[in-house]
Amino acid sequence: EGLGELDARLTDCRACPRLVDWREEVARTKRAAFADQEYWGRPVPGFGPHDASLLIIGLAPAAHGANRTGRMFTGDRSGDVLYRAMYDVGLASRPTAESADDGLTLHGTRITSPVHCAPPANKPTPEERDTCRPWLVGELRLLAPRLRAVIVLGAFGWQAALPAFAEAGWTVPRPRPTFGHGARVTLDGGAAPLDLFGCFHVSQRNTFTGRLTPEMLRDVLRDAASAAGL
Numbered sequence: 355e356g357l358g359e360l361d362a363r364l365t366d367c368r369a370c371p372r373l374v375d376w377r378e379e380v381a382r383t384k385r386a387a388f389a390d391q392e393y394w395g396r397p398v399p400g401f402g403p404h405d406a407s408l409l410i411i412g413l414a415p416a417a418h419g420a421n422r423t424g425r426m427f428t429g430d431r432s433g434d435v436l437y438r439a440m441y442d443v444g445l446a447s448r449p450t451a452e453s454a455d456d457g458l459t460l461h462g463t464r465i466t467s468p469v470h471c472a473p474p475a476n477k478p479t480p481e482e483r484d485t486c487r488p489w490l491v492g493e494l495r496l497l498a499p500r501l502r503a504v505i506v507l508g509a510f511g512w513q514a515a516l517p518a519f520a521e522a523g524w525t526v527p528r529p530r531p532t533f534g535h536g537a538r539v540t541l542d543g544g545a546a547p548l549d550l551f552g553c554f555h556v557s558q559r560n561t562f563t564g565r566l567t568p569e570m571l572r573d574v575l576r577d578a579a580s581a582a583g584l
């Protein structure tokens with residue numbers, strides 16, 4: 355199975371009853387500003403080339419962002435910040451992401467999340483995180499031959515991703531490395547060593563308060579791109 359097939363199977367997943375209800379209810383009721391749009395309302399697959407050497411791991415789709423447009427970080431404020439910074443450092447073809455057919459392409463980089471369905475209040479449960487992990491493990495296995503660096507956005511993604519790296523064949527140190535902005539860990543044992551970078555999530559809570567500035571984000575993107583040979 356290739357990534358295209360994995361993504362296609364993922365979009366039919368209904369394994370988490372609470373998230374299936376929520377993603378579909380949001381898609382039915384909509385936000386007034388998007389009342390004339392058809393929402394995606396399904397699991398959102400990873401976005402970017404199948405031979406990416408850099409992977410960015412977020413948290414979960416936003417109810418009126420990726421759950422509306424069907425593409426990671428597309429159509430919400432978090433994505434505005436992420437894609438702007440990716441464009442600034444040469445990883446994205448455009449500085450903005452509005453819809454799945456806006457023509458945006460990513461350079462050597464794929465974006466995914468440990469939970470693929472929009473959760474209420476942006477908070478998946480530990481059980482939902484664990485239920486969704488096999489999708490991330492499958493994606494990591496398929497990317498492994500070319501993958502050299504990963505940026506994890508936020509502590510939730512970090513906690514969710516470390517067991518997935520272990521299941522996909524890398525050696526995760528014990529005790530587990532702790533999350534922090536600027537954390538950097540090298541995982542051995544896979545097809546090639548993997549450089550793991552921690553970065554505060556691009557959520558409004560972090561970007562509006564200045565906890566994560568565009569400069570801080572660009573610095574992590576540049577370091578990780580360099581580690582990935584981009």
Ligand code: SF4
Binds near residue numbers: 373470
């Ligand atoms: Fe399936 Fe993951 Fe969505 Fe749960 S969160 S329904 S496991 S795609």
